[in-house]
Amino acid sequence: MKILAIRLKNLTSIEGTVEVDFTSEPLHSAGIFAISGPTGAGKSTLLDALCLALYDKAPRFATSVESVNLADVGDNQINQSDVRNLLRRGTSDGYAEVDFLGIDGHRYRSHWSVRRTRNKVSGSLQPQALEVKELDTEKEFQGTKKELLAQLVDLIGLTYEQFTRTILLAQNDFATFLKSKGAAKAELLEKLTGTSVYSQISQEIFIRNKAAQEEVALIHNRMSVIELIPEDELSALHQEKESLIEKRAAGIKLLAEQNTQLNVVRSLKMQEELRKKKQEEEQGEQAKLKVSLERLASQEEGLAHFKTQWEAIQPDLKKARQLDVQIQSQQGGYIQSQQILQTACGQVTEQEKKMRTATEHLQLSYRSLNRLLNHAGVEETLQLEQVETILRQEEDVLNAGVKANEERLERLNSFGYPSLAEEQVKLQKEQTRQQTIRQLTETQTKAKTEIERLEKETADCLKQLAEQDTALKTVQRLYENARMAVGKDVKALRRQLQEGEACPVCGSTSHPYHQEHEVIDTLFRNIEQEYNTAVAACQQNNNRSIALQRDLTHQKTIEEQVREQLATLQKEGLDVGDEEQIQHRLEELAKLILEYRNLYAEWQHSDEEIKKMRAYCEALRENVSQCRLAMQKVSSDKEQLTILQNAVAAEQKRFEVMEKALNTLRQERSVLLKGKSADEAEAAVARREKELNLALEQARREVETAQNRLSGLQGEIKQITLAIGELREQQKQIEFPEQLPEIIKKQQEENLNTERTFSTIEARLLQQIKNKETVEKIAKELAEKQAVAERWAKLNKLIGSADGAKFKVIAQSYTLNLLLLHANKHLSYLSKRYKLQQVPGTLALQVIDCDMCDEVRTVYSLSGGESFLISLALALGLSSLSSNNLKVESLFIDEGFGSLDAESLRTAMEALEQLQMQGRKIGVISHVQEMSERISVQVQVHKKVNGKSVLTVVG
Structure with a gap:
């Protein structure tokens, strides 16, 4: 992680915009630089701006724990620990901005800002805002301020506390890492070395141990809910089961006997009712047999009468057949003549339609031709020869126009218009x-x-x-x-x-x-x-x-x-x-282009006229052709219509003669057989005879069926009477037959209770077997899980913890040893009296006093200057202790040098100067004159009036 630039505006004593760019000279080449100036000038404000932009925190507020509100503008108040207090009084807005190189090697910019309402000095303070973006891709990070701060921690690789212990040693806070707790040291060392796997292992062991213990507890709970029947109760259940089996068999046998007796009583009653019903049916069948015999006699008499009538109509049937043959022969010629006449009439109608269509088409052609010629007279008086003469004249005019327009086109092409336009644009x-x-x-x-x-x-x-x-x-x-x-x-x-008395201040005896x-x-x-x-x-x-x-x-x-x-x-x-010259040439080109455009417009107008005239001639020629074709079509259709009309007249006369003869035969035939045909009359007679025979046969079958049904009923009545006698003998042997339903119901209830008790006992015995098997399986599983849980418990006791701190502290103790090697190397330059040492078994630190026979001392016994030198050695050691996960390339030290004597100050400066060869950039904030003189590259902060300071970079 490396700081590339710091920018700020209107923070504490710094008014206006200030930038410290570490990528430009002289800061770019300087391994160590000083931030110097008088007390209160605003040196620490640069580091406050650095922390504000990256963490929304400032070192100077780190110890403000008391919640006290201070007066702001107007009636507004602000808490004394609020970082917005850094905004300079009398200004409406301010910001802090940092460019840095992240742990992924990309450049980022974080911008922290605060403003007052409506950007007025008298406005109330608004919540601070944070913006983060990647400089290489201009990608802006999205999210709330809290989410952006979390993303910044990931990009930097350090939390605020870790940042102030490795990169920024704030004023009066040099010994923070030296005296911090073991867990805090372990977390920082973990970030620096990239060994977070130890925390993850510790947390994973804790989680797995917890899960194993929960599984064992869950199995215990599962086993505790399973109930097993005691042995004495189990034996009693088996005996009761055997007793119930015998009782159930006896009850089933008794119920079967009772049901048999009940069936005898019910069957007797049913057979008596059935015999009564059959006797009633016997009486009904005897009445039906009498009616069937009467219907049979009637059907035989009707058939004899029908045969007598059939013999009487035989002569009329013969004559009707003769007339039917004559009518059929005459009707064939009549239908054929009728079809020919209808076809001829249809052809005449179709031909008339075609002729009307041809006539209409001819009239349309004439109208179209008249419209073209603007002729207002009658269509039939128009002479096609005159139209053809007009057409030839129009074509001559068209050819002359085409020739003239071709000459204009040649003149247009000679202008070279594209080159003229190109030259004009140029x-x-x-x-x-x-x-x-x-x-x-x-x-x-x-x-x-x-x-x-x-x-x-x-x-x-x-x-x-x-x-x-x-x-x-x-x-x-x-x-x-x-x-x-x-x-x-x-x-x-x-x-x-x-x-006359001396002044205690100046000693003068005169007091004017x-x-x-x-x-x-x-x-x-x-x-x-x-x-x-x-x-x-x-x-x-x-x-x-x-x-x-x-x-x-x-x-x-x-x-x-x-x-x-x-x-x-x-x-x-x-x-x-x-x-x-350009203007003169442009005027010449304008004249040529204007002449070209006028000629082009003339050619375009003539071309349009030619197109219209050509279309007119083509339309006129096509209309003349259509008129001639239409006239030929009308003439042809008229001749064909005359031929068809003559044929229709001849066929009409022949059809009338045949129709008169056919009507005479039909009139003679209509009086025979009531107008029916001979076949229809014979078919009707045959159907009637068949119906009568069928009715006769049906009457005979009905008589036979009635006789058979009556015989069957009489036999059934006889059999039922015998069964009733036997059932009455059986019923005499039954006691209390009328109470059998109630007796059977009680027995059924008793059997049902026995069955329920037996099922309950059977279910309990089956559940006992199943529970016993389940307990055996759970016991086996419990033994396995307990063995696993014991192993995880032992491992958890050694290195497991919920936050991963236990194994992290153990693992980072080795990292701390490596850190102490680096720190003691730097400390050998700063103070040969002391060496840092790890307190055995912890991450706490102690010092060995070489001047006191290697006496072991607590870090809390050191003076302020000694604590500063040892903390500086630790900070330099932390800077040296880097891995691929986090490389620290910047270090800022705020004050602390004032507590050193001249010799210690010289030694500290020499140690810092040696770090330039390691590629690290170190910024030292101090008002000590000797430091300012030894460091050539300086960021100087000068105090001005009204509490204002200005910043300059010299080197």
Whole structure:
């Protein structure tokens, strides 16, 4: 992880926009640089901006734990631990921005900002905002502020606490890692070395042990819910089961006997009812037999009468057959003649339709021809020969027009219009370019003049500002002295002075201002007014200087853009002459193009007229042809219609003769057999005879069926009477036959209760067998799971933990040993008296005092300067301890050097200077003069009036 640039605006004492770019000289080449300035100038503000942009936190608020609200603008309040307190008073907005190289090797930018409502100084503070993007792809990260901060931790590879222990050693916080708890050390070492697998192993062991214990508990619970019947109760159940089996068999046998007796009683009753029913049926069958015999006699008499009538109509039948043959012969010729007549009439109708269609088509052709010729007379009077003469005249005019237009086209082609248009566009473009160059040259001249004016005014303003600053410092000293002179304590001391007695402050025995209080107050007010006037004038001149510098930068930008545009336009120049020559040639081209366009319009108009005339001639020719064809069609259809009409008249006469003869035969035949044909009469007689025979046969079958049914009923009655006698003998042997249903119902209930009791016992015995098998299986599974759970419990006791800290601390103790090797190497340069050592079995640290016979001391017994040197050695060791997971290339140290003596300070500086060869960039914040003199590249913070500071980079 490496810091590339820090930018900030309106934070604490820094007003306006400030940038510290580590990728540009002289900071790019410097391995170590100093951030120097007087106390309160704003040196630590740079590191506050770094932390704000990356973590929305600032080191100076790390110890603010008491929740106290402070007054903000108006009636608003803000908590004293709120990072928005860093926004400079009297400003409406501010930001902190950091460019950095992430652990994945990509460049990122994080922008933290805060503003007041409506961007007014009097507005209330709004919540701070955070924006993150990748500089290489311009991809912006999305999400809430909390989500963006989590993504930044992933990109940086360190949390805020880890960042302030490895990359940023904040003021008064050097010993944080030295005295931090083991878990915090382990987490940081884990991030630096990329050995997070130990935490994952510890957590996984904890999870698996918990799961194994839960499985064992679950099996115990499963076993506890299974109930087994005691042996004595089980034996009693088996005995009761045997007893119930015997009782169930006896009950089933008794119920069968009772059902048999009940069947005898019910059968007797049913047979008696059946005999009564059969006797009633016997009476009904005897009545049906009598009716069937009467119907049979009637059918025999009707058949004899029908045969007598059939013999009487035989002569009429013979004569009817003769007439039917004659009518059939005559009717064939009649139908044929009728069909021929209908066909002929249809042909006449079709021919008339064709003739009407041809006539209409001819009339349409004449109308179309008249429309073309604008003829208003009657269609039939139009002569086609005259139309053909007109057509030839129109074609002659058309050919003359085509020839004239071809001559115009040849003249158009001779102009070479495409080359003329191309040359015109080229000249117009060059003319525009020359005009643009002239305008840009004028703009460049004006910009240069304005730049010279602004540079002169800026220099004068800066000179005047320097003079005002010098005068302001003098007035400020007078003002401070005067303010002290009118203070309450000074006034009280002055009142106690006595003439001739020495002043306890200056020792003078003369006290000129002892009684002149009003004179002193007036003098102070005059000095105060002079000081305020000087501050206002200096501020006004400073604002004017800023405005002039902004205008100067803007004019230089304009001049640069104009110069680039001029260079580009001059490269695109064409050698076609000056503007006057170009304008003259453009006028010539305009005349030629105008002449071409006029001729083209004339040719286009003539071409349209030719197209219309050609279409007119083609339409006229086609209409004349259609008229001739239509006239031929009408004449042909008229001749064919006359032939068809003559044929229809002849066929009509022949049809009338045949129709008269046929009507005579039909009239004679209609009086015989009631108009029916002989075949129909014979068929009707045969059907009637067949119906009578069938009815006779049906009557005979009915008589026979009635006799058979009557005999059957009489036999059934006899059999039923015998069965009733036997059943009555059996019923005499049954006791209480009328109570049998109730007795059987009670026996059924008793059998059902026995069966239920038996099923319950049987189910309990089966469940006992199943439960016993289940318990055996669960016991086997429990033994296996307990063996696994015991192994995981032992492993969990050694290295398992929910947060992974147990194994992480063990594993990172080895990493800590490696860290101490690096740290002791740096510590040997910083202080030969001490060595760092790991407290056995923990991640805690202790020091060995070499000057005290290698006495082991706690880190809490070190002085401030000693703690700083050892913490610096640890920080440098952490910087050296890097892996592929996280490489630390930046280190910032805020103050702490003031607690060192001259020799220790020199040693610390030499150790820091040696790190330049390792490719690390180290920033040291200190107001110690010796450090500032030894470090050539510096970021200097200068205090100005009104609590304002400015920043410059020197080297």
